Amino acid sequence: MSENETPPPPPDAPQMPPSESPADASPPSIPISFERVLETLECGAVTEEHGHIRWSSNTTLLLTVTHDDLSLLAVYKPQRGERPLWDFADGTLCQRERASFLVSEALGWRLVPPTALREGPRGLGSMQFFVEHDPEYHYFNFTPELRPQLRRLVLFDVITNNADRKGGHCLVDRQNHVWGIDQGLTFNTAPKLRTVIWEFAGEDIPDALLADLDRLCATLDDPESALRAALCGLLAAQEVNIFEARVRRLLKAKRFPKPGAGPNYPWPPV
Numbered sequence: 001m002s003e004n005e006t007p008p009p010p011p012d013a014p015q016m017p018p019s020e021s022p023a024d025a026s027p028p029s030i031p032i033s034f035e036r037v038l039e040t041l042e043c044g045a046v047t048e049e050h051g052h053i054r055w056s057s058n059t060t061l062l063l064t065v066t067h068d069d070l071s072l073l074a075v076y077k078p079q080r081g082e083r084p085l086w087d088f089a090d091g092t093l094c095q096r097e098r099a100s101f102l103v104s105e106a107l108g109w110r111l112v113p114p115t116a117l118r119e120g121p122r123g124l125g126s127m128q129f130f131v132e133h134d135p136e137y138h139y140f141n142f143t144p145e146l147r148p149q150l151r152r153l154v155l156f157d158v159i160t161n162n163a164d165r166k167g168g169h170c171l172v173d174r175q176n177h178v179w180g181i182d183q184g185l186t187f188n189t190a191p192k193l194r195t196v197i198w199e200f201a202g203e204d205i206p207d208a209l210l211a212d213l214d215r216l217c218a219t220l221d222d223p224e225s226a227l228r229a230a231l232c233g234l235l236a237a238q239e240v241n242i243f244e245a246r247v248r249r250l251l252k253a254k255r256f257p258k259p260g261a262g263p264n265y266p267w268p269p270v
Helices: 034-043 093-107 144-160 207-221 226-234 237-253
Strands: 045-052 061-067 070-078 115-120 123-129 170-172 178-180
Touching (some): 034 061, 034 123, 045 070, 093 115, 093 123, 093 144, 093 207, 144 170, 144 207, 207 226, 226 237
Antiparallel strands (some): 045 061, 061 070, 070 123, 115 123
8 A cells, every 4th residue: 555545444434525615605416535535635736725714823725626527625734834833843744734644544533634745836735625514513512422433533632642632623524523633733752642632531442442553553563564654754753653652552551541740731722
């Protein structure tokens, strides 16, 4: 499997609704496949730039990307628009977005929307499918049926060491599928987990999720695996090694972690 390929979808994998132009509020008539969305993001031409997305810390633009007869909306985060941070290497946030997507796919959890790393109107950057959602419906008012999906998202944030899981970074699409966005502050070698989702702390991790993590660990342990090679092309070698160590620690503990010392919640929470 090459770096640009993704594993077969899990049995409950959602279809992606076609993205719409900002002026078109009518529902889509035909769902499109996850794979076709990713192909469009990777190979399509940017046909329109809709402007900046408000409230973003870094340069974030909404684009239309077109490939063959498919046009969709994408969130583009150019590398040169990233604000320097003292605890993350400059110009690496877009690569962490792509790395997070690859890990989500390797787990079979489909938590991160299709995400490419490619040249755009302002240079290299991450380009992610824009998920149609209600911005007023986020983690703090989710209904109970989403809890199983949130368990996966919590574990994903633990192993990727997500320092910025705000309530508004959890989106629900028209099929009631939960997506996690804004994965730039991930894979740091120092403990950085900051999340609003602590409701499972101390609970046993379900066996099915442990099996997924164990399979991921075996893949990471294989120096010839496509996933490891792809991650090493996006992250520092030490970041990949410590990422694998976090997976191993979680498999050994078999419990959702509890908040530790230091800041455990992002700000603002939404």
